Amino acid sequence: MKDDPAGAPRTVPVQSATFTSQVNAEIRRAAATGIYDIRGGGAKRKVPHFDDLLFLGASISRYPLEGYREKCETSVTLGTRFAKNPIKLAIPVTIAGMSFGALSGPAKEALGRGATLAGTSTTTGDGGMTEEERGHSKTLVYQYLPSRYGMNPDDLRRADAIEIVVGQGAKPGGGGMLLGQKITDRVANMRNLPKGIDQRSACRHPDWTGPDDLEIKILELREITNWEKPIYIKIGGARPYFDTTLAVKAGADVVVLDGMQGGTAATQDVFIENVGQPILACIREAVRALEDLGMHREVQLIVSGGIRSGADVAKCMALGADAVAIGTAALIALGDNDPKWEAEYNALGTTAGAYDDWHEGRDPAGITTQDPDLMSRLDPIEGGRRLNNYLKVMTLEAQTIARACGKNHLHNLEPEDLCALTMEAAAMAKIPLAGTDWYPGKPGTSY
Amino acid sequence: MHIFDLEAQGLRALNTTLQAQKNDTNQTVWEVLNPKGSHAIAVGLDAPIEVNVRGSTGYYCAGMNKQATVHVHGSAGPGTAENMMSGTVIVEGDASQYAGATGNGGTLIIKGNASSRCGISMKGIDIIVHGNIGHMSAFMAQSGNLVVCGDAGDALGDSIYEARLFVRGSVKSLGADCIEKEMRPEHLNLLTDLLARGGCAAKASEFRRYGSARKLYNFNIDNAY
Ligand SMILES: Cc1cc2nc3c(=O)[nH]c(=O)nc-3n(C[C@H](O)[C@H](O)[C@H](O)COP(=O)(O)O)c2cc1C
Numbered sequence: 001m002k003d004d005p006a007g008a009p010r011t012v013p014v015q016s017a018t019f020t021s022q023v024n025a026e027i028r029r030a031a032a033t034g035i036y037d038i039r040g041g042g043a044k045r046k047v048p049h050f051d052d053l054l055f056l057g058a059s060i061s062r063y064p065l066e067g068y069r070e071k072c073e074t075s076v077t078l079g080t081r082f083a084k085n086p087i088k089l090a091i092p093v094t095i096a097g098m099s100f101g102a103l104s105g106p107a108k109e110a111l112g113r114g115a116t117l118a119g120t121s122t123t124t125g126d127g128g129m130t131e132e133e134r135g136h137s138k139t140l141v142y143q144y145l146p147s148r149y150g151m152n153p154d155d156l157r158r159a160d161a162i163e164i165v166v167g168q169g170a171k172p173g174g175g176g177m178l179l180g181q182k183i184t185d186r187v188a189n190m191r192n193l194p195k196g197i198d199q200r201s202a203c204r205h206p207d208w209t210g211p212d213d214l215e216i217k218i219l220e221l222r223e224i225t226n227w228e229k230p231i232y233i234k235i236g237g238a239r240p241y242f243d244t245t246l247a248v249k250a251g252a253d254v255v256v257l258d259g260m261q262g263g264t265a266a267t268q269d270v271f272i273e274n275v276g277q278p279i280l281a282c283i284r285e286a287v288r289a290l291e292d293l294g295m296h297r298e299v300q301l302i303v304s305g306g307i308r309s310g311a312d313v314a315k316c317m318a319l320g321a322d323a324v325a326i327g328t329a330a331l332i333a334l335g336d337n338d339p340k341w342e343a344e345y346n347a348l349g350t351t352a353g354a355y356d357d358w359h360e361g362r363d364p365a366g367i368t369t370q371d372p373d374l375m376s377r378l379d380p381i382e383g384g385r386r387l388n389n390y391l392k393v394m395t396l397e398a399q400t401i402a403r404a405c406g407k408n409h410l411h412n413l414e415p416e417d418l419c420a421l422t423m424e425a426a427a428m429a430k431i432p433l434a435g436t437d438w439y440p441g442k443p444g445t446s447y
Numbered sequence: 448m449h450i451f452d453l454e455a456q457g458l459r460a461l462n463t464t465l466q467a468q469k470n471d472t473n474q475t476v477w478e479v480l481n482p483k484g485s486h487a488i489a490v491g492l493d494a495p496i497e498v499n500v501r502g503s504t505g506y507y508c509a510g511m512n513k514q515a516t517v518h519v520h521g522s523a524g525p526g527t528a529e530n531m532m533s534g535t536v537i538v539e540g541d542a543s544q545y546a547g548a549t550g551n552g553g554t555l556i557i558k559g560n561a562s563s564r565c566g567i568s569m570k571g572i573d574i575i576v577h578g579n580i581g582h583m584s585a586f587m588a589q590s591g592n593l594v595v596c597g598d599a600g601d602a603l604g605d606s607i608y609e610a611r612l613f614v615r616g617s618v619k620s621l622g623a624d625c626i627e628k629e630m631r632p633e634h635l636n637l638l639t640d641l642l643a644r645g646g647c648a649a650k651a652s653e654f655r656r657y658g659s660a661r662k663l664y665n666f667n668i669d670n671a672y
Contacts, residue, residue, distance in 0.1 A: 034668040148549040148568060151530055153491050153511040180665055192551070192570040192589050193608055197664040200606075202587055206567040207526040207545040213506070216486045220507040220526075223462045224491030 037269040038177065040102075040358030040368065042170050042261040042306060042328060047278040049261070050312045052425030053418050054434065057404045065403040072399040073409040076323045078300045079161060079230020079253040082222070086253075087139055087161055087230055090119025091395045092323035092410055093313055095330050095387075096258075096304050097143045097163060097234070099125030101178045101187045101199075102265030102358065103331075105132040107367045109380035110334055112136030114387025118395075123163060123325070126176045126201050126265075128190045129155040136384070141232065144221065146175060147201035149191040153224055161254075162221055163232040164214070166205075166243070169262030169305045172236030172276045176201030177266040182361040184370045214250040232256050237305065238275075240282040244289035248299050256325065257286050259305030263328040265368065266359035279305035279316075281428035284415075287320030296320065297411075310397020317398070318413035319429060333390035334383045335365045449474055453488070454481035461488065465515075468494040484524065489517050492534070509536045512553060525562075528555045531572055544581070547574045550591065556645045563600065566593045569610055575645030585612055586622065594641050596649050604657055612657040613638050615649055624670075626660045 015021065026037065058064035065072060079086040095115050100108055102125065109132035115122045121139035124130075128150015134140055142159030144151065156162065167173065178187070178199040188195040208217045218231055233247040234256035247255050259279025264272065283303055290296040303316050304325035316324050328336075337345075339352040341364035348355065348362060358368035366377030402410050405417045419434040420426035426439035433439060451461055461479065468474060472494055479500045482488055486505035489498045492515040500508065503521035513532040522540030531550040538546075541559035548564065550572025557565075557574070563581030566574050571591045579597035586602075588610030598616035605622020611634070612625075621627075630638075638651040662670040 035666060148530060148570070151549065152532060152551065153493070153513065153530075156511070194664070197608075198666050202568065206564065206586075207507075207529050207548040213525070216506045217526075220487040220490050220510050223458065223487045224466075224511055226463070226466075227459075 038179070038266055038359055039269050039272070039356040040264060040266050041272070041356040042263040043273050045273055047261065048280050048422065048424040048428055049278060049306060050280065050315045052280070052421045053315050053429060053431060054421060055311075055314070055318075055401055055405060055417055056419055058406050062406045064406050065408060067400060067403055070403065071408055072403050074395055074399065076300070076411065078232075078302070078323065081253045081295075081299055082227065082251065083161075083230040083253050084226070084228045085160075085230075087121065089121060089139065089323070091391060092317065092398075093118075093307075093391055093394050094120050094141075094302060094323055094325045095122040096262075096325035096327040097123035097125040097141070097165070098327055098331075099127045099176065099178070099265055100130045100133070100190070101125075101127040101182060101370070102368055104367060104369055104375040104378065105130055106375055106378045106380045107331075107334060107383070108133040109136050110378060110383025110387060111330060112140070113380060113384025114330075114333075114391065115139075117384060117388035118391035120391065121160070124159075127178070127187065128152075129159070132380075134158065136380075143234075145201065146203060146205045147191075148206065149201065156221070156229075157225055159229060161230040161232060162225070163234050163256060164218070164221075164252075165234045166247075167234065167236030167238060167258070168264060169236045169258030169260050169276050169279065170264035171267045171271045172238040173203060174267055174271050174275075175203035176264075177359065179266065179359045179361075182359065182370045187370060211246040211250045214246075218251040230254055232302070234258060236260075236262075237277040237279060237282040240277070240285040241289045244286040244301075245293065248290065248293050248295050252299055254300045254302060255286065255290075256302045256304070257282055258325075259303070261306030262304055263331075278428070279303055279307075280425060283316060283319040283321055284428075284430045290320075297322065310394040310399070311401060313394055314398040314401040314410065314413055315418065317410050318415060318417050319431075320415070322411060329390070330387060331367055333387045334367055334378060335386070336363070336367050338365055341365055448476045448478060450478045450480060452480045453485060454483065458485060458487065462490060465489055465492050465496070465498060468492070468496050470494055470514075472496060482521070486524070489515070492517070495534075503540065509534075512536060522559065523557075528553070528572075531555065541578070542576075546576075547572050550574070552591075554644055560597065566591070566610070569593065573641055573644070575641055575647060577645070577647060579616070582619070583622070585610055585625075588612070592637065592641055594638065594645060594647070594654075596647055604659075606663060607657075607659045609659065611637075613641075613654040614657065615654045618655075618657070621657065624660050624663045625657055628656045628658045630654070630656045 076092045116138040122137040123141040141161040180196045230253040232254040233252040235243040237259040260276035300322040303321040344364035363369040366374040420431040426433040482502040484505045490510040493513040497516045505524040507526040509517040516535040523538045523542045525543040526545045528536040529548040531553040533553045537556045542561045544562045547555040549568045555574045557576045560578035561580045565580040565584040575594040582600035585604045589608045595614045599618045602622035604625030
């Protein structure tokens with residue numbers, strides 16, 4: 001509007017809700033560089049999540065247990081279906097697979113130390129098994145990925161379980177990325193690739209396609225390892241009902257289900273934010289698949305993607321999971337994105353909490369890097385202590401909730417202990433909307 | 448020589464027995480009868496033994512082999528010698544898809560033809576095929592050598608890294624970032640040795656060499672597919 005000589009009020013500038021300053025900045029960045037944005041971490045957009053569920057607690061019809069005094073068990077056994085040596089963990093919170101290469105050796109060691117103190121497992125990741133992790137992790141799950149970087153029968157045999165990675169929540173249908181900055185001699189050697197090149201791990205397995213092949217692949221892995229090790233199949237939150245069904249059909253002992261909030265070391269932002277379903281929408285579908293096959297609790301379900309607290313753990317278990325896995329939260333416990341490095345985050349053009357350029361290898365906290373100076377900032381013993389503390393707190397929190405719901409074991413939590421705060425969460429988790437006995441799609445209701 | 452009847456004694460017993468052989472075993476030669484296309488025959492071996500499989504095998508025969516020589520007197524199903532570390536695998540007949548996939552070392556010799564994705568993601572293995580190979584062979588091949596005395600199918604060496612490909616016959620098409628390269632004396636020497644190891648009569652001079660243009664090594668928008 002033109003200036004009004006009479007001094008009438010002017011329209012105020014209005015920012016578009018569609019073309020936000022962030023959107024516009026990304027358009028300008030794309031126009032200037034010609035390449036999509038690559039970053040680490042999980043989806044940053046807000047999606048229905050565990051915060052949209054609440055526990056009901058005890059009442060006249062539900063008898064609570066005394067906090068601290070009455071026993072509330074937390075252990076979980078994984079791999080009871082076919083493996084000779086199932087894994088027994090003291091707590092149902094495991095450390096998710098994070099690649100060596102993405103993470104430093106000391107970070108892997110810290111994860112191993114912390115998990116071992118807490119009585120749980122860690123998981124290797126793309127790029128193979130390191131001594132740091134095998135040496136410090138009492139229970140180590142060895143990932144079998146499309147890239148097969150570092151894969152060999154000796155490590156397969158010294159693993160405690162094998163996880164066949166079909167997909168990841170952050171990028172169902174996408175392979176891994178490790179950019180040249182992080183490809184040091186050691187990383188290059190382990191992966192059998194030239195130093196300094198941008199590595200793209202394959203998005204599909206090289207020697208099997210489909211569930212029938214997968215069944216035979218599992219037979220081979222079991223034959224190589226004397227049928228000792230539990231075999232997990234990890235899927236991204238794409239089609240959880242069907243993928244869980246097919247994983248069980250192929251012979252999985254354990255299904256690992258990772259929702260879209262799940263972290264990654266490096267992927268296109270467009271992939272992280274736009275592909276896959278939130279974990280909240282996936283758990284009940286996977287459980288339904290297991291129930292339809294008569295396999296719930298026989299094949300264990302581990303879920304992940306944005307798990308932060310004991311409340312999240314308890315909610316996952318109430319929805320039917322046997323255990324959870326954490327990636328991002330474990331890194332934060334070690335010191336990732338700690339405000340104490342704020343000046344350095346600022347120098348990288350970001351701020352504590354938002355730092356996600358993990359692929360660049362310049363992590364001030366020394367976790368997602370291969371730079372010797374930065375790496376040395378993480379003391380693996382102290383890191384392990386912190387992770388153990390955090391895992392303990394998560395467990396105590398989950399127990400607190402379970403006791404309030406009258407449960408003497410975390411795995412006795414059930415959907416009936418929950419209500420949903422939003423229609424979306426109610427529909428996705430198949431949990432009644434608070435104040436009602438209804439959720440969208442509830443059988444026997446018309447809408 | 449030890450004879451093992453797979454049909455009568457079962458896969459578990461076969462692999463347990465063969466895997467139990469140590470470096471100093473004196474039970475060095477094994478005959479496996481009645482394979483009848485079974486999967487995962489002689490997988491995870493780790494001793495310098497010789498295993499003769501009398502007939503055709505299913506998926507993943509000799510998977511993750513170390514040290515052993517596994518000789519299939521028939522044709523082999525998908526993923527033969529997958530992720531082999533060392534040793535030798537010989538297939539008298541044809542091999543199905545993904546032969547030698549992700550192999551880290553050792554030698555795979557296929558006397559007949561190999562199907563698609565031969566040498567996919569190979570990481571140091573040497574593969575010598577007397578006949579032809581199918582499409583998408585040497586996809587993302589990282590290192591090692593693939594020798595083909597016959598023809599290669601579509602998209603040979605797509606997204607290849609440092610593996611060397613030698614083809615005597617025609618190549619239907621090359622995959623992304625795979626180009627023909629000069630055959631220098633060191634390559635002729637290497638190939639002569641590979642042909643001898645593979646028991647091929649062909650001459651090194653009859654082959655062409657293919658490898659990576661290395662244009663996809665670091666992201667450049669102008670080279671993206
Ligand atoms: C740094 C980093 C590296 C990862 N590397 C792998 C990997 O190598 N293989 C894999 O299956 N998942 C990988 N993931 C995904 C985790 O296994 C897990 O699915 C995810 O982190 C769970 O979600 P959360 O981070 O919200 O806890 C990685 C995640 C992070 C944060």
